[in-house]
Amino acid sequence: MNEKGAMGLAGLGSTLASLMFLFAVARQYFPFNLEDLLHRRLLKFTYRIYPYIHVSFPEFTGERLKRSEAYSAIESYLIMDHSEEVTDDFDGGNVRVWWSSIKSEPQTPRFSFYPETQEHRFYKLTFHHSHRNTVIERYLKHVLESGKAALIKKRQRRLYTNISHRDDEWRKLHWSHVTFEHPASFDTVAMHPDKKREIIEDLNAFKAGKEYYARIGKTWKRGYLLYGPPGTGKSTMIAAMANYLDYDIYDLELTAVKDNSALRKLLIETTGKSIIVIEDIDCSLDLSGNRKKKEEKKEEEKKESLPGMPKEEASKVTLSGLLNFIDGLWSACGGERIIVFTTNYVEKLDPALIRRGRMDKHIELSYCNFEGFMVFAKNYLGIENHKLFEKIQRLLGEVQITPADVAENLMTKTCSRGVEEDANACLEDLIRTLEKEKEDATIRALEKAKEDVIASKEEVEDGPNMEERKSGEFCKSEKVSD
Numbered sequence: 001m002n003e004k005g006a007m008g009l010a011g012l013g014s015t016l017a018s019l020m021f022l023f024a025v026a027r028q029y030f031p032f033n034l035e036d037l038l039h040r041r042l043l044k045f046t047y048r049i050y051p052y053i054h055v056s057f058p059e060f061t062g063e064r065l066k067r068s069e070a071y072s073a074i075e076s077y078l079i080m081d082h083s084e085e086v087t088d089d090f091d092g093g094n095v096r097v098w099w100s101s102i103k104s105e106p107q108t109p110r111f112s113f114y115p116e117t118q119e120h121r122f123y124k125l126t127f128h129h130s131h132r133n134t135v136i137e138r139y140l141k142h143v144l145e146s147g148k149a150a151l152i153k154k155r156q157r158r159l160y161t162n163i164s165h166r167d168d169e170w171r172k173l174h175w176s177h178v179t180f181e182h183p184a185s186f187d188t189v190a191m192h193p194d195k196k197r198e199i200i201e202d203l204n205a206f207k208a209g210k211e212y213y214a215r216i217g218k219t220w221k222r223g224y225l226l227y228g229p230p231g232t233g234k235s236t237m238i239a240a241m242a243n244y245l246d247y248d249i250y251d252l253e254l255t256a257v258k259d260n261s262a263l264r265k266l267l268i269e270t271t272g273k274s275i276i277v278i279e280d281i282d283c284s285l286d287l288s289g290n291r292k293k294k295e296e297k298k299e300e301e302k303k304e305s306l307p308g309m310p311k312e313e314a315s316k317v318t319l320s321g322l323l324n325f326i327d328g329l330w331s332a333c334g335g336e337r338i339i340v341f342t343t344n345y346v347e348k349l350d351p352a353l354i355r356r357g358r359m360d361k362h363i364e365l366s367y368c369n370f371e372g373f374m375v376f377a378k379n380y381l382g383i384e385n386h387k388l389f390e391k392i393q394r395l396l397g398e399v400q401i402t403p404a405d406v407a408e409n410l411m412t413k414t415c416s417r418g419v420e421e422d423a424n425a426c427l428e429d430l431i432r433t434l435e436k437e438k439e440d441a442t443i444r445a446l447e448k449a450k451e452d453v454i455a456s457k458e459e460v461e462d463g464p465n466m467e468e469r470k471s472g473e474f475c476k477s478e479k480v481s482d
C-alpha cells in the first residue's frame with residue numbers, strides 16, 4: 001500500500017474515524033431527531049487529521065458457529081495470502097481501496113461453549129472518507145457478488161460415505177467425504193436417446209421446481225429407482241446425474257447404519273443439492289417383499305447366539321425406518337434432494353418401498369441395444385458410420401450383452417494402429433464376442449430344453465399323485481391343454 005505513510009498516523013485518528021463510520025451506519029437504521037451538527041463537526045475534524053475509514057470483516061461471528069459468508073466471498077474475490085495487502089481500483093479508477101488480511105492470536109480467554117483455540121482472522125478494508133457512499137452502496141456489493149460467483153465456480157463437489165475406515169469408528173453417525181471427480185455425463189451414458197432425453201427433462205423440471213413444490217405443498221425431493229442386470233450403467237447413471245445437476249452424492253451404506261435413529265441423524269446431516277444413493281437395496285437389508293418368516297428368523301437368531309460363536313452385530317434399520325427416511329417429516333429438512341435406489345432384482349423389493357410417490361421414477365437399465373452401441377462407437381472410436389454396423393445391429397438384436405461388455409470390447413488396445421484400423425479391430429472384436437455369446441446362448445437353450453424334457457418325462461412316469469387323481473385335477477388340466 002503506497003499511502004502507508006499517511007495511514008501510519010496515530011491510532012487515535014483511525015479509531016475515531018471508525019467510530020464515526022459506525023455511528024453514521026447506525027444512524028441509517030436508527031434515525032433519531034437529535035441535531036447532528038455536533039456529530040458532523042466532529043467527523044470533519046477527525047477526517048482532517050486522518051481522512052481514512054477502516055472496516056473489518058471477521059471470519060467468524062457470534063460463537064464461532066458459522067463462517068461468515070461475507071468473509072468467504074471476500075476471500076474468494078481477493079485471492080491473497082495472510083498478512084498481505086492489496087490495492088483495488090473501482091469505478092474506472094476513481095475510487096481506490098486497500099485490503100489487508102490480518103491474523104491475530106486469541107486474546108484473554110473468556111467464557112464460551114466453544115473454546116477459542118484458533119486465531120482470529122479478518123479482512124480490513126480501508127478507503128478515503130470521500131468515497132464512503134460509493135464503497136457502501138456499490139463497491140461492497142460488487143465484491144460480495146463477484147466473490148460468491150467465483151466461489152460457486154470453483155466449488156468442488158463431494159462424494160460422502162457413512163462407512164468409516166477405522167475399525168473402532170464403525171457405525172458412527174457421521175459422513176466422511178472425498179472430492180467427487182467421476183467423468184460420466186449424459187453424453188457418455190449408452191442408452192436410447194429418447195429415454196435419455198426423458199430423464200434429462202425430468203431432472204430439469206426438478207431442479208427448477210422449487211416454487212412448484214412449495215405451491216403444491218410437497219417437499220422438494222424426488223425418488224429414482226434404477227434397476228437392471230449388473231454392468232448396465234446404474235452407477236454410471238448416478239454419476240452422470242450428479243454431474244449434470246452439479247450436486248453432491250451421499251453414498252449411504254445401510255448395513256453400516258446401527259438403527260433407525262442413526263439413519264435419521266445421517267439424513268439430517270445431509271445438505272441440499274445432493275443425491276442420496278442406496279445401492280443394491282435388495283442386498284442392503286431385510287427389505288424385500290418375500291421377507292423371512294418370523295420363525296425362520298428366530299431360528300437364525302438362536303444359531304447366532306450359540307456359546308463361543310461371535311454374534312455379528314447386525315444393522316437394526318427396518319423397512320418402516322427406511323420409509324420414514326424417504327418421506328417422513330424429517331425428510332423435509334433441507335430440500336432439493338434426490339434419493340436413488342439401485343437394484344439388480346426389482347421384483348424382490350417390497351412394493352411399499354418403490355411405490356410412486358416414494359420412488360417417483362423407475363428407470364430400467366438393460367442390455368445394450370444398437371442405440372446404446374452407437375453412443376459407445378462415437379465416444380470410444382469417434383465414428384458414426386461403419387460397414388460393420390449393420391452386422392452388429394443384427395447381432396445385438398439376437399444377443400443379450402451388457403453395456404459394460406460392449407465398452408470393454410471397444411476400448412482401444414493399442415496406440416500403434418491408425419484410428420481407422422483401430423476402429424476395425426475393435427468392431428471385429430465385438431462381433432467375435434457377440435457371435436460367441438450367441439453360440440453360448442444356443443447351447444444354454446438346448447441344455448435347458450433337454451432338462452425340461454427329462455423333467456416332464458419323469459413326471460409322466462411317476463403319474464399324478466393320489467390326491468390329484470381323487471379330485472380329478474389331473475384329468476382337468478390334461479383336457480385344458482388339449
Ligand SMILES: Nc1ncnc2c1ncn2[C@@H]1O[C@H](COP(=O)(O)OP(=O)(O)OP(=O)(O)O)[C@@H](O)[C@H]1O
Binds near residue numbers: 228231234237
Ligand atoms: N449404459 C452405460 N453407458 C456407459 N457406460 C456403461 C453403461 N453401462 C455400463 N457401462 C460401463 O461399464 C462399467 C460398469 O457399469 P456400472 O458400474 O455403471 O454398472 P452397474 O449397473 O452399476 O452394475 P452393478 O449392478 O454391478 O452395480 C462402467 O464403468 C461403464 O464404463
Ligand SMILES: [Mg+2]
Binds near residue numbers: 234235236279342
Ligand atoms: Mg453399480
